[in-house]
Amino acid sequence: EVQLVESGGGLVQAGGSLRLSCVASGFPFDDYAIGWFRQAPGKEREGVSSISNRDGSTYYVDSVKGRFTISSDNAKNTVYLQMNSLKPEDTAVYYCAADTWGRSTGRDTLFDYWGQGTQVTVSS
Numbered sequence: 001e002v003q004l005v006e007s008g009g010g011l012v013q014a015g016g017s018l019r020l021s022c023v024a025s026g027f028p029f030d031d032y033a034i035g036w037f038r039q040a041p042g043k044e045r046e047g048v049s050s051i052s053n054r055d056g057s058t059y060y061v062d063s064v065k066g067r068f069t070i071s072s073d074n075a076k077n078t079v080y081l082q083m084n085s086l087k088p089e090d091t092a093v094y095y096c097a098a099d100t101w102g103r104s105t106g107r108d109t110l111f112d113y114w115g116q117g118t119q120v121t122v123s124s
Contacts, residue, residue: 002026002113004096009118020081022096033099034079038092047106054102086122093117
């Protein structure tokens with residue numbers, strides 16, 4: 001059974017940092033891509049960042065470039081999203097997802113499996 005479990009969300013002041021973790025199980029982690037997506041109330045889901053465990057390529061949406069860093073620990077089947085210089089507009093539920101084709105992309109329709117999400121709230 002494929003499982004993706006996010007953790008690390010919380011409440012932080014603007015300018016602060018959080019590190020999200022996504023622990024994956026039930027599929028060949030080295031072959032997949034893992035993406036982070038977010039959805040704020042009343043807004044569409046947005047692709048934030050992703051990493052291909054096949055070739056190491058990464059994707060970042062423009063609004064987080066230079067602030068967020070995605071990394072993968074294949075030994076732990078875990079992908080991290082380090083979020084620095086957080087802004088109130090980063091507030092959302094963050095989801096991790098897995099793409100069986102191993103593509104680093106922000107297109108949520110290409111991801112097959114999803115976690116339950118973790119709330120990130122950035123206060124001003």
